[in-house]
Amino acid sequence: MSQIRIDELPGPLTLTRSPSPSPSPCPSPSPSSPALSFSPARHVRLALSLVPLLLIGAWAAVDWRAMHDGTARLASADPWWLLAGMVFTCLCWVSAAVTRQGAIPERLPPGPLLASQFAAGAANHVLPAGIGAHAVTLRFLQGRGISLARATASLALYSLVKPIAKMVLILAFLLAFPGTLRIGQLVPDGQTLLLVAAGVLVGLAATAVLLTVVRRLRRPLLDFVRTALTDARILHTRPSRVLALWGGAAAFPLFQAGVLASVGASLGLPLPWPHVVFAYLAASAVAGAVPAPGGIGPVDAALVIALVVFGAPMTLATASVIGYRVLTVWLPLLPGAIVLSALVRRKVL
Incomplete structure (x- = not known):
């Protein structure tokens, strides 16, 4: 109803009708209201965080027999040597994080970097040829504000340094134990070496043809090479980065070999540690080029053969x-898949 108001003015009293207040419109729901908000990116991120867990479950179902047999044998092993193997396993993630830091000039936070490498280990066992670990690290570096070109150059340097450091370790073992290491049966034959050389030549020729035909790839490739060479030069002028890069790359295969030697000691493997370490270095160097998830399959077969060759x-x-x-x-x-999912949900990756 309209309100009646008496105006106290000189003269006779007058009655005026004031306009009734217009009804306020119903408040429209805020677009940021939690009940009505819908973010497709959030749902996609949630789905991506569940993908590693689903892949792990599928892989465990396929390879259940191997996991069951290994666990059954470990149940009768020496627990103290198994604990030493777990320590070496943890040191592998630390050495990977140190190597990643050595491959980039910027200072990375140690905690998130270590967590990313722990998560990268889970991703690396799902995708072949280290693609999973590189993808996780690439997302981590980009999240720290590093450009795509420089992050990719860091991954390339990391991938180049690791096999070089492993070959240096193999040569060091050959010089330190010249008469005790049986390497005759571990050296690839001439046919295998020819196949490897042919594969390298075919890859180089295909790259050259691709750059010749697709001219748009020349500029990005030249920019990548220029960035990689610049960063490598800057890194090698800093002693701390050189120590982290090369020291971490050399420590990683030694820690992996320490895991194998510890497990062998827990089961009573009648081989000295230098033989087990060298067997791992040789087998992983020969079979590591096969693009299998985490190297599982070819590296395992090569490890068994190398250990048998040593007695x-x-x-x-x-x-x-x-x-x-x-x-x-x-x-x-x-645990690595859970950490990977958590890093994705927290937008660290």
Whole structure:
């Protein structure tokens, strides 16, 4: 109803009708209201955070027999040597984080960097040829404000330094133990070396043809090479980065070999540690080029053969390799996938 108001003015009293207040419109829901908000990016990120867990479950279902056999054999092993193997496994993630820091001039936060490498280990066992670990690290570096070109150059330097450091270690072992290491059966034959050389030449020729035909790739490739060379020169003028890059790259395969040697010692493998370490270095160098997820399959077969060549019984060699895979792959796999999902949800990756 309209309100009646009496105006006290000189003269006779007058009655005026004031306009009734217009009804306020119903408040429209705020677009940021939690009940009505819908962010497709958020749902996509949530789905991506669940993908690693689904892939891990599928892989465990396919390879359940190997995981079961390895766990059963580890149940009767020496627990103290298995604990030493777990320590070496943790040191592998630390050395990977140190190497990643050495491959980039910027200072990275140690905690998130270590967490990203722990998560990268889970991703690396799902995708072949280290693609999973590189993808996680690339997202982490970009999240720290590093450009795509410089982050990619860092990954390239990391991938180049690792095999060089491993070859240096192999030569060091050959010089330190010239008469005790049986390398005759571990050296690839001439046909294998020819196939490797042919593959390298075909790859180089295909790259040259691609750059000749697709001219748009020339400029990005030249920019990438220029960035990579500039960053590599800057890094090698800093002693701390040189130590982190090359020291971490050399420590990683030694820690991996320490896991294998610890598992072998827990099962009574009758081989000295230098032989086990060299067997791992040689087998991983020969079979690591095969694009299998985490190197599982070709590296395992090469490890068993290398241990047998050095004098280990086939059953103990197989059990040691299975136990090595349980410690380095299966036990950290689920926690690594959980950390990966958490980093994705928190937008660290």
